[in-house]
């Protein structure tokens with residue numbers, strides 16, 4: 001069959017001859033090789049940067065510490081049982097006999113001793129009775145490379161101090177509540193705070209975000225108002241997070257205080273601080289990550305092939321049946337990817353939570369949506385802003401915990417995603 | 425819905441178009457079509473590429489509406505009612521007039537689910553296993569897949585996928601099945617299978633088939649509509665519509681004669 005219509009005189013001019021081609025495969029391949037090297041180099045740069053970051057954190061989180069005790073722990077042994085092995089009752093007795101009556105009363109009022117765990121009481125004994133104090137810390141690199149010098153330095157400058165190799169990241173650190181003493185400080189409170197906050201973030205942002213994405217992709221017609229909404233969502237994803245903090249403060253903490261403090265449910269949490277609760281934080285972060293989830297979910301929904309929709313409509317399925325049985329199952333992997341990104345973002349947010357009113361010093365785990373809270377990044381931020389080295393070591397250990405928490409949550413989401421995408 | 429074969433001499437009309445024009449935005453793809461589809465007969469639509477066969481076929485069950493910016497003018501009468509009447513629900517139209525697409529598109533679900541899903545969404549309450557088997561048998565696929573009903577529909581060969589799509593269309597018991605070049609991507613043996621299948625289905629269903637293959641149209645169809653771009657408007661239209669043997673032996677239009685004898689181009 002002829003391609004041209006009769007009368008097209010330029011046919012011969014349009015036709016390409018062999019001489020018009022320059023089949024220089026070698027140089028094309030060379031160009032490809034150069035690009036490949038560039039991409040490889042940028043990947044390596046990224047990996048190196050990440051490794052330096054992690055090594056730097058590990059470097060601060062481990063190392064020698066010179067510790068001095070106000071009261072020698074050995075003198076606290078009860079009937080030959082050392083402090084580390086004493087049970088709850090013995091620990092309370094030790095505490096009672098070593099601190100003043102009013103101080104003991106005050107602690108008991110904050111939370112009765114019978115409700116405190118053994119680890120908590122032991123931490124209290126160490127903080128209030130033994131009063132271990134950090135004289136000096138060294139980072140991992142120095143500890144490994146200059147241990148001799150460190151030993152002589154301690155012997156010379158801190159004669160009553162004990163030199164110990166400390167892993168700031170240890171099970172006690174994870175299990176203990178926050179205190180003001182670096183030796184007994186823990187991040188359990190902050191871990192629970194982060195988990196509670198993320199829970200509400202996801203509970204709010206996931207259904208609303210996916211719902212909005214379904215509406216925008218499947219139902220919304222191309223009118224100016226829908227286009228305006230779409231543009232707004234795209235821009236909201238780039239708004240600085242502090243702005244969301246201000247929004248959260250105005251709406252959730254102030255305007256919706258009866259709701260976020262639990263008043264309208266008749267809940268009076270003694271720790272509640274005027275709506276500065278886990279719930280407010282979760283809602284604020286939920287709004288913050290909402291555009292992220294919407295945009296990713298829209299992308300995923302849009303990627304569902306049109307032939308699949310046609311197949312469904314072609315046998316008389318309604319829009320909702322098509323969306324529910326075909327569009328959503330096929331976009332779930334993409335939607336979950338967006339959710340992973342959203343969780344990663346939310347778990348590391350600090351500024352909006354400072355504005356919403358995260359507590360600086362609480363030693364009790366959040367127990368309900370209406371509890372006061374602190375989160376890991378807030379805790380890290382506070383520790384890094386302290387001048388003493390030991391707090392920097394604590395911050396490094398907390399960063400490691402935050403990274404692990406992030407990896408765990410993401411791994412869970414990835415497993416979920418693979419389960420859905422691997423079905424067929 | 426009538427499932428029993430009517431043995432009237434003159435077949436009754438199922439679909440009839442009146443001055444049908446179809447647009448993609450401002451572009452008129454199909455202009456002024458008047459044709460009809462007869463019950464328990466196979467109607468073929470033939471014509472060169474880009475002349476609007478798919479567009480016309482899709483207008484018979486309002487699938488064109490899924491293309492943004494497309495709209496139709498004129499009437500498509502089905503069962504005495506204009507399908508484009510605002511009162512008509514496209515969901516019901518597509519339930520009664522099923523479709524098989526040019527490129528096989530099974531659901532990314534199991535073979536069983538591919539068929540069961542359609543029945544289920546329409547509230548089918550009978551024995552599902554029996555329905556799946558009978559649809560697969562009607563589509564001449566049962567023997568090939570009966571041992572792997574739980575496998576993905578996408579794990580079948582192209583020809584098997586297309587027959588699965590036909591079986592899927594049968595599961596909702598439509599009155600009419602629209603087929604857009606169902607065998608265009610298949611080898612001659614698979615094509616023959618589909619053709620036999622279509623002949624078989626004719627007993628219970630009314631079929632409209634778009635095809636590029638002249639022999640196929642001549643072999644399987646009872647009626648043929650010849651489409652062509654009309655020179656004046658650059659829009660496709662049906663230039664001749666008649667019984668298939670007349671179209672292929674004594675066409676009225678010179679262009680039809682050229683096309684069916686392969687002298688077109």
Ligand SMILES: Nc1ncnc2c1ncn2[C@@H]1O[C@H](COP(=O)(O)OP(=O)(O)OP(=O)(O)O)[C@@H](O)[C@H]1O
Pocket residue numbers: 448451453472473474475476477478479480491660
């Ligand atoms: N989604 C669309 N948007 C705009 N124009 C379209 C669209 N689909 C088809 N067209 C145009 O409508 C005309 C008819 O297309 P159609 O797909 O109906 O042709 P066809 O006869 O089925 O061709 P083929 O035999 O190649 O499948 C063509 O000019 C095509 O460019």
Ligand SMILES: [Mg+2]
Pocket residue numbers: 477478479526604
């Ligand atoms: Mg076509």
